[in-house]
Every structure is written in C-alpha cells, then in structure tokens.
Amino acid sequence: MSAVDDIATEVLTLAREKGLRVAAVESCTGGLLMGALTAIAGSSDVVERGFVTYSNEAKTEMVGVPAPLIDEHGAVSGPVARAMAEGGLRASHADLCLSITGVAGPGASAAKPEGRVCFGLAQGDEVETVTMDFGPLGRTHVRAASVSYALDMLRRRLT
Numbered sequence: 001m002s003a004v005d006d007i008a009t010e011v012l013t014l015a016r017e018k019g020l021r022v023a024a025v026e027s028c029t030g031g032l033l034m035g036a037l038t039a040i041a042g043s044s045d046v047v048e049r050g051f052v053t054y055s056n057e058a059k060t061e062m063v064g065v066p067a068p069l070i071d072e073h074g075a076v077s078g079p080v081a082r083a084m085a086e087g088g089l090r091a092s093h094a095d096l097c098l099s100i101t102g103v104a105g106p107g108a109s110a111a112k113p114e115g116r117v118c119f120g121l122a123q124g125d126e127v128e129t130v131t132m133d134f135g136p137l138g139r140t141h142v143r144a145a146s147v148s149y150a151l152d153m154l155r156r157r158l159t
C-alpha cells in the first residue's frame with residue numbers, strides 16, 4: 001500500500017466509525033481525490049459522490065458557485081473553495097464535503113502562481129478554507145500533493 005492508500009484507508013475508517021459520508025468537489029485534481037478513496041475496497045458506505053467541476057460553468061451549474069464570486073476572486077481563491085464545499089454539501093447527501101481548486105500548471109500568473117491550491121471543507125454550518133502554495137512542482141506533483149493534503153485535511157477533521 002502507498003502512503004495515499006494508507007491515509008485514504010484511515011479516512012474511510014474514521015468516517016465509518018462516526019457514521020459520516022463524504023463528498024468532494026474537485027477542479028485541478030479532476031477526480032483524483034475520489035479516485036484515491038474509491039480505490040479502497042468497501043469505500044461505498046462512506047463515499048457519497050464526487051463532482052468534477054473543472055470549468056467555471058461546471059462550478060456554477062453543478063454546485064451553485066455564484067458566477068460573480070468567480071469573476072471577483074477568480075476560480076482559484078478561498079471564497080470560491082468555500083462556495084464549492086458548501087455547494088457540494090447542499091447538492092449531495094454527504095455529511096462532509098471537501099473542495100479543491102488550484103493551478104496545477106502550466107499557465108500560472110503573477111497573481112495565481114503554479115502550485116497554488118485552495119481547499120474548502122464543509123460540515124454542517126462550519127466551513128474551513130486553506131490556501132497552500134506547493135510551488136512549481138509540475139502538474140503531476142501539484143495534483144498529487146493536493147490529494148495528499150486533502151486526505152490529511154479530512155483525517156484531521158475526523159479525529
């Protein structure tokens with residue numbers, strides 16, 4: 001088992017013990033977080049659903065992120081990560097929803113450098129947002145770092 005499998009297994013076990021279901025709204029990771037969770041046999045009692053909202057339109061149409069919020073802050077921002085997590089929680093039957101939006105690279109700008117990733121975690125009325133700057137690691141490594149961070153974020157919430 002890999003380190004990601006270990007953390008995913010721990011997240012599933014903790015959520016199962018608490019009777020909680022998990023959803024995710026992913027942009028730059030394109031479903032890799034839910035892929036990591038569903039790679040573990042028996043995950044169906046915890047994993048509720050995942051949304052891949054790669055485009056701004058998908059963020060708005062699938063989970064209700066207001067287009068003006070994206071226009072004002074950009075898709076890679078704490079406010080949008082928060083709205084994604086809240087919207088995913090509303091659009092699912094999950095108890096927890098984690099969102100990921102970032103610049104995996106290439107295509108960074110001075111305002112949004114490669115490796116900047118924003119996370120949101122909604123549970124009930126509580127929403128936590130975090131912005132990480134993983135640096136210009138390259139697309140594959142930024143996406144992998146994002147999944148690892150997201151799993152750890154879930155694990156910390158569940159412990």
